[in-house]
Amino acid sequence: MTTTDTGERRLTARQAQLLDQLEELFLAEGFAGFTLEDLAVRLHCSKTTLYALADSKEQLAVRVVRHFFRRATAAVEARTAGEGDPARRVTAYLEAVARALTPASRAFHRDLEGFPPGRAVYEHNTAVAAERVSALIADGVAAGRFREVHPALVADTVTTLMLRIGRGDTARATGLDDAAAYRELAALLLRGISR
Template identity: 30%
Template sequence: MRRSGGERKPREERWAELIEVATQVFYEKGYDGASLQDIADRLGMLKGSLYYYIQSKEDLLFDVISSVHRDGLAVIRARAELPGDPLQRLENVIVGHVEHTCRNLVPTAVFLHELSALPPDRRVEVLGNEHAYQGVFRGLIEAGQAEGLVRTDIDPRLAALSVLGSTNWVYRWFRPGGAFSADQIATELAGMAVRGIATPDALAARGV
């Protein structure tokens, strides 16, 4: 694992490169169609050298999927902690989620397409028993109900799934430089989602 000049790459740098390349190869060929040899060739290293970092292709997919989930979760958790009432924070979370998705189209596609390739126990290990990502949305919706800002006839889990379903789909049609900017998409989707669950009084207070 030496560079052309004989300089050895730090493990952290090489690992980050491995994850980036594996993500791209899984995106291009799909998990089933990709091989460790494909990834090694793209990295310019021997296939056997990959085993310094991983034990199997499944392990590598697990690490790729975990990295995507961890990065996205960090974004929305940070947005959820911003000042404001639950509806404002939910709007911030949706904007953050959509913007992050638009900036990370390839990793998002791999996550959504290939998560099912992992065994059930490893999917749980990534997502957490309580589906941590979904839980951020659900928690804010529940907090909004407790404060009279979100309609009580709405099931928080169903509402969270609806928001995530519609916003996740952005990765299929968003194109950088296209008709809609990431900011515009994020703002409008967040606004539509909030208007769909807010109480009349909450809407009136927001000037809607």
């Protein structure tokens, strides 16, 4: 058995596999249009098996969204940890965020936007990511690599753009895909704060 993504219960190997398969399915196709029966058919399991993961379709969606963001956060932090230079660390972080979000289709983002509990998970993770960028910038300021900046303004600016990227607003306004938008954000930040 393995621990769950929430740490609340233990998962069997099959349940962990189903959670990963649900994540892949939701990222590719969204989740609002599925019933539990649809999901059971697609995943070749029973509804009872899905109920072992969550008590309702809505709770299952929230669990899968949390699972996705928990794994994405771990991947982003692993990628960032290898960078010693403050400027490269900011760039690596934002590029890793872009890479982690790449599998998330427009259908997934649309469903997330229309599902308040899922949107809350997304917005919380975006705020945490923006705080992380702010901390990375503060480290660069302390190391003398970046000029003094107002951390709350930087965090607010990063949060706003990350939310727009995630909702697809930036793609509609600029034609940039998410990965390109995150690269541009990294470049813009570094140009604005470099000494």
